[in-house]
Amino acid sequence: MTLRLLLPPLPAIPPVAVPREVRRMVRLTYLTALTTFFGYILLIAFGVLRDLVRKLLDWFKSDDLKGYAPICPPFEDFYTRRIYHRIQDCFGRPIASAADAWIDVVERHSNDNDKTLRRTSNTSRCLNLGSYNYLGFAAGDRYCTPRVVESLKKYASGTCSARADAGTTKLHIELEELVARFVGKPAAITFGMGYVTNSSIIPALVGEEGLIVSDSFNHNSIINGARASGATVQVFRHNSPSHLEEVLREQIVKGQPGAHTPWKKILVIVEGIYSMEGEFCKLPEIVAICKKYKAYVYLDEAHSIGAVGKSGRGVCELLGVDPADVDIMMGTFTKSFGSCGGYIAASEEIIQHLKHGCPAHLYATSMSPPAVQQAISAIKVVLGEDGSNRGAKKLARIRESSNYFRSELKKMGFVVLGDNDSPVMAIMLYNLAKLPAFSRACLRQNVAVVIVGYPATPVLLARARICISASHTREDLIKGLKVISEVGGLVGAKCLPAEPEKAKKMD
Amino acid sequence: MASAVMNMITAALDWVTVIFDAPLARAVVFGVHIDGHLVVEVLLVAVILFQLTRKSYKPPKKPLTEKEIDDLCEEWVPEPLHPPITEEMKAEPPILESAAGPHTVIDGKEVVNFASANYLGLLGNEKIADSCISSLEKYGVGSCGPRGFYGTIDVHLDCETRIAKFMGTPDSILYSYGISTIFSVIPAFCKKGDIIVVDEGVHWGVQNGLYLSRSTVVYFKHNDMASLESTLEKLTRENKRAEKIRRYIVVEAIYQNSGQIAPLNEIVRLKEKYRFRVILDESHSFGVLGNSGRGLAEYYGVPIEKIDIITAGMGNALATDGGFCTGSVRVVDHQRLSSSGYVFSASLPPYLASAAISAVNYLEDNPSVLTQLRSNIDLLWKGLSDIPGLAIASHPLSPIVYLKLKKSTGSSKSDLELLNVITDRVLKEDSVFIVSTKRSVLDKCRLPVGIRLFVSAGHSETDIHKVCDSLRRVAALVLV
Numbered sequence: 001m002t003l004r005l006l007l008p009p010l011p012a013i014p015p016v017a018v019p020r021e022v023r024r025m026v027r028l029t030y031l032t033a034l035t036t037f038f039g040y041i042l043l044i045a046f047g048v049l050r051d052l053v054r055k056l057l058d059w060f061k062s063d064d065l066k067g068y069a070p071i072c073p074p075f076e077d078f079y080t081r082r083i084y085h086r087i088q089d090c091f092g093r094p095i096a097s098a099a100d101a102w103i104d105v106v107e108r109h110s111n112d113n114d115k116t117l118r119r120t121s122n123t124s125r126c127l128n129l130g131s132y133n134y135l136g137f138a139a140g141d142r143y144c145t146p147r148v149v150e151s152l153k154k155y156a157s158g159t160c161s162a163r164a165d166a167g168t169t170k171l172h173i174e175l176e177e178l179v180a181r182f183v184g185k186p187a188a189i190t191f192g193m194g195y196v197t198n199s200s201i202i203p204a205l206v207g208e209e210g211l212i213v214s215d216s217f218n219h220n221s222i223i224n225g226a227r228a229s230g231a232t233v234q235v236f237r238h239n240s241p242s243h244l245e246e247v248l249r250e251q252i253v254k255g256q257p258g259a260h261t262p263w264k265k266i267l268v269i270v271e272g273i274y275s276m277e278g279e280f281c282k283l284p285e286i287v288a289i290c291k292k293y294k295a296y297v298y299l300d301e302a303h304s305i306g307a308v309g310k311s312g313r314g315v316c317e318l319l320g321v322d323p324a325d326v327d328i329m330m331g332t333f334t335k336s337f338g339s340c341g342g343y344i345a346a347s348e349e350i351i352q353h354l355k356h357g358c359p360a361h362l363y364a365t366s367m368s369p370p371a372v373q374q375a376i377s378a379i380k381v382v383l384g385e386d387g388s389n390r391g392a393k394k395l396a397r398i399r400e401s402s403n404y405f406r407s408e409l410k411k412m413g414f415v416v417l418g419d420n421d422s423p424v425m426a427i428m429l430y431n432l433a434k435l436p437a438f439s440r441a442c443l444r445q446n447v448a449v450v451i452v453g454y455p456a457t458p459v460l461l462a463r464a465r466i467c468i469s470a471s472h473t474r475e476d477l478i479k480g481l482k483v484i485s486e487v488g489g490l491v492g493a494k495c496l497p498a499e500p501e502k503a504k505k506m507d
Numbered sequence: 508m509a510s511a512v513m514n515m516i517t518a519a520l521d522w523v524t525v526i527f528d529a530p531l532a533r534a535v536v537f538g539v540h541i542d543g544h545l546v547v548e549v550l551l552v553a554v555i556l557f558q559l560t561r562k563s564y565k566p567p568k569k570p571l572t573e574k575e576i577d578d579l580c581e582e583w584v585p586e587p588l589h590p591p592i593t594e595e596m597k598a599e600p601p602i603l604e605s606a607a608g609p610h611t612v613i614d615g616k617e618v619v620n621f622a623s624a625n626y627l628g629l630l631g632n633e634k635i636a637d638s639c640i641s642s643l644e645k646y647g648v649g650s651c652g653p654r655g656f657y658g659t660i661d662v663h664l665d666c667e668t669r670i671a672k673f674m675g676t677p678d679s680i681l682y683s684y685g686i687s688t689i690f691s692v693i694p695a696f697c698k699k700g701d702i703i704v705v706d707e708g709v710h711w712g713v714q715n716g717l718y719l720s721r722s723t724v725v726y727f728k729h730n731d732m733a734s735l736e737s738t739l740e741k742l743t744r745e746n747k748r749a750e751k752i753r754r755y756i757v758v759e760a761i762y763q764n765s766g767q768i769a770p771l772n773e774i775v776r777l778k779e780k781y782r783f784r785v786i787l788d789e790s791h792s793f794g795v796l797g798n799s800g801r802g803l804a805e806y807y808g809v810p811i812e813k814i815d816i817i818t819a820g821m822g823n824a825l826a827t828d829g830g831f832c833t834g835s836v837r838v839v840d841h842q843r844l845s846s847s848g849y850v851f852s853a854s855l856p857p858y859l860a861s862a863a864i865s866a867v868n869y870l871e872d873n874p875s876v877l878t879q880l881r882s883n884i885d886l887l888w889k890g891l892s893d894i895p896g897l898a899i900a901s902h903p904l905s906p907i908v909y910l911k912l913k914k915s916t917g918s919s920k921s922d923l924e925l926l927n928v929i930t931d932r933v934l935k936e937d938s939v940f941i942v943s944t945k946r947s948v949l950d951k952c953r954l955p956v957g958i959r960l961f962v963s964a965g966h967s968e969t970d971i972h973k974v975c976d977s978l979r980r981v982a983a984l985v986l987v
Contacts, residue, residue: 068782069753071696071815072841080844092843094659099651106661119664131651131658132853138651140644148648149640156606156630157639157862158826159623161961165942166611166622169603192828193684195852199715203949205588220851228715252580253571265585294585327588334853338649340683346588353589356596359711362945364686365822370639371856374648450656 027415027495028460032430036460039432047082079454087436088114090451093443096123099131100139101471105448126443127480129466130450134307134423135394136471137338137378143386144338144377148370155369164355167366175372176343178379183305183313183331184323185345187352191360192367194302194332195221197342200360201330202267202298203229204353209256209264213247213295215239215281217274222300226269232257241285244268248293266295272304272315276457276465278418278425280304283319287326296327306336307423312382312395318421337378339371394470398423402468405477412485413498417463426452426463427484427493434491435462441487447480595924601934606631609965611940618938619970621960626795626906627876628965629826629866638865642858650854654843658854666860670831673867674801675811679833680842683855685820688830689788690716691848692818695841696786697722697755704738704783705757706730708764711950713757713788729954730767735774739781754783760792760803764944764954766901766909768792771807775814784815794824795906800870800877806904824870827862829855880906880964883971887962890975896986897978900957910958910978912986919946923956929978929985930958937977 051074089108096104104123110116137144151171161167172190180188191197202225206212210231214222217238226233234251237243248266255262268290270281283299290297301314309317314331316323323329328346333339344354355361382391402423409416409427418425429435435451442449453462468477488494571579605612607623608630629635642662652658663681671679682688693716697703701722705713708729717724725742728734735756742754756778758769771787778785789802797805802819804811811817816838820830832842842849870876887908891899894910901909916922926943933939944956960974 068784069751071753071784071837077841084844091655092659093657094661094664095657096661098645098647099657103657128657130656133651137647138649139647145643148643152636152639152643154605156608156826157635157859158630158822158828159607160625160630160822160826161607161623162945164600164945166603166607166620166940168600173602193687193852195848196684196687220847224719224847228718249576249580252583253576262583265588293580294583296588334649334651338647338651340649340853340856349592350589352592352596357948359947359949360686362947363711364684365820365828368828368859370643370858371648448657
């Protein structure tokens with residue numbers, strides 16, 4: 001019984017280094033980094049100790065695996081068992097209503113220290129600052145819902161078939177034409193899930209002899225799609241066009257690994273709004289660089305389509321980029337349009353190629369007709385084709401609300417990430433213990449917020465993320481600000497000096 | 508010759524000995540007796556030190572100047588993003604103008620629909636439509652968030668409990684899209700270094716999951732248990748470390764590429780013999796096989812605990828969308844944090860979850876719909892037994908009836924063209940909607956192509972006779 005057998009294997013050390021520009025952006029001081037580090041080390045030490053004790057206690061228990069390797073090796077889910085389970089009640093909170101501005105959060109209680117949580121029948125009405133409901137289509141809408149119900153009666157709740165077989169209805173064709181017109185590209189193709197869109201389109205576009213250059217903060221679906229394609233993947237520093245240019249120059253000269261033959265094609269993948277930071281990508285510079293080096297641009301507008309831009313057409317409209325310069329525009333209907341599914345808009349030939357060869361189009365069940373109708377109606381409202389100006393009003397309201405909320409938070413002294421006009425913003429908390437404290441204290445005061453830590457964000461940069469919706473009224477925002485200010489003060493998240501209130505100074 | 512060489516060598520050696528024994532070599536420096544060999548050794552060390560201090564020779568590497576890099580970048584020309592578009596790529600599928608039930612409307616005409624996997628005929632069912640409508644009015648359409656961030660609605664949790672209760676397992680987990688279920692589950696449990704033995708006829712979703720998992724993948728012949736046994740034997744015999752790594756067998760209950768049914772009792776016997784775990788994809792058998800529709804395990808009488816992971820897409824028998832995975836508590840719990848299609852994607856729209864609950868309730872209350880489906884499949888088999896040029900290649904119980912060409916033209920591509928001619932004519936002339944195999948360029952499956960008919964419990968006898976007569980007529984014209 002050597003000591004090595006006794007000690008459980010330690011978890012893999014996650015990458016801790018934070019690049020200098022990011023550090024400057026998030027105002028990470030040495031003291032904060034050290035204290036956060038200390039917090040992690042303490043938690044890991046206690047976790048290892050508990051694992052040791054568990055191993056000792058189980059030493060004499062019979063092994064009921066009978067020759068199988070354990071399905072989840074103990075070190076793989078160390079983070080889940082010893083760190084995540086302590087704050088499990090802050091994630092996955094069930095709701096009993098639509099994801100509108102106010103939601104009914106179901107209360108849960110636990111008998112075994114948060115290891116398992118049971119639903120109760122009590123709910124509490126909370127202000128919803130966490131759902132992706134940018135234009136307020138999550139709950140019933142007076143234009144969309146009657147049409148959705150009608151389409152359900154006409155086309156049933158599903159098609160039970162892939163698009164290439166019997167899953168194409170008139171609604172699907174209408175949606176594709178509408179999306180192409182909305183985004184400003186010749187043609188479009190839709191899928192039933194945004195995640196699958198990325199994971200199955202990227203392999204159909206780039207094969208093994210191609211290069212994919214992707215932003216370091218890209219979403220998991222893009223990473224999976226890039227890996228599934230078999231192409232070489234290079235990462236460039238987040239939102240840094242100069243580093244992108246460096247990488248492109250180096251790679252074109254170097255060629256493919258091994259034989260150094262030139263690359264067949266290069267695809268640069270960026271996102272419109274990065275959902276964890278709330279900032280826009282530097283699209284004009286990146287498109288200019290890609291044009292110069294003849295690389296193709298793939299823009300993932302999951303969070304920005306319908307939410308930014310004067311008429312809701314996304315980052316291209318906001319930053320003044322011609323849609324013809326972006327080769328492939330991808331987006332989802334989940335966030336701004338209150339439906340589900342994703343789309344790709346590109347030239348006619350690319351769409352025809354995808355319709356012929358993309359696995360998701362040929363094998364996956366097509367989008368459910370009521371969801372298609374919801375997307376069609378929502379886009380029509382945004383375009384103003386429903387006969388009212390509700391779309392323009394929603395867009396103006398979300399822009400005003402986000403800017404107001406962000407400026408107020410900054411005035412209070414929080415470190416807030418997110419560009420102007422972006423409906424997503426993040427309040428930096430850094431320290432792992434502040435996350436559950438913030439979340440639980442806000443919930444007690446009936447405000448529902450979302451907290452994110454490792455692995456969705458870098459280890460030292462845990463944060464609370466706010467998503468503003470067009471259905472939030474000014475009173476809702478003021479209440480939200482009041483609660484966040486109070487809780488943030490208690491938790492110690494106000495790292496910057498607050499601006500003194502001018503009214504008080506006048507006295 | 509040899510003696511001359513020997514003489515030369517001895518002479519040289521004597522000469523060396525003389526040098527060593529020279530009087531100079533008998534000097535004494537600082538009390539150390541200097542022998543001749545010490546001089547040689549000191550000289551050697553000095554030479555080595557001298558060489559070490561020299562700079563190593565590197566062939567001179569001229570870095571490219573900025574201008575040269577610019578020129579190279581100018582010269583490089585990429586391929587277009589899409590291959591040249593041929594005429595066959597421009598073909599569009601027929602557009603439906605009504606619900607995809609047993610009868611649907613295409614181009615203004617009513618057609619008999621054998622192309623939707625609506626096995627229990629639940630599309631358009633009143634009760635399901637009502638539950639969807641009440642769900643739509645309460646929750647809207649989308650759920651606007653992933654499961655971890657207020658996207659968990661109580662109907663999702665109810666649906667998970669209902670499915671687990673129906674299948675007889677402790678828990679289940681819901682996914683928002685059918686095809687993403689299997690390619691998220693496999694990488695959650697299989698990592699680099701694990702061994703996966705998989706049937707060569709699995710569909711693209713499974714292939715993608717295997718690729719993303721980075722494990723060692725070994726294929727065995729399609730639905731051939733002898734091939735599976737020999738593969739398992741080979742893997743466990745050669746590999747002494749096999750005990751410590753996770754080993755899986757991945758099969759589909761009803762293969763959508765061929766309509767065959769996996770012999771689960773054999774597979775479970777082999778799994779227990781060689782200590783593998785089974786991942787079973789029941790997309791086309793859930794709600795179809797077994798006395799009460801509980802799937803392949805019920806059909807073969809295998810206790811459900813013996814199958815480690817069961818996944819299924821709900822887009823077929825249950826007539827909604829999404830997928831689920833069920834198994835032991837550990838299996839389901841692990842996916843809630845490490846399955847990428849669950850964590851990083853928005854959750855299933857709530858009205859589809861209510862539709863799933865209603866569909867499962869309907870199935871439990873009306874098991875007669877399964878007998879209706881089975882009798883329809885039998886009737887179709889009888890009718891299709893004498894089609895000229897086409898033979899049935901699927902299992903008699905499979906609701907996907909697969910027709911293969913009796914005599915292949917030699918290549919998959921030309922086979923497919925021929926089959927497409929048949930399906931187009933059947934649709935245009937007789938108003939019967941059937942489809943041929945669709946293969947993506949990324950699909951690794953090499954099983955033969957064919958015509959697929961999806962039988963539904965909602966089809967009437969006339970529908971079945973119509974499709975048989977139509978196929979008989981058109982196949983005679985096209986193939987003979």
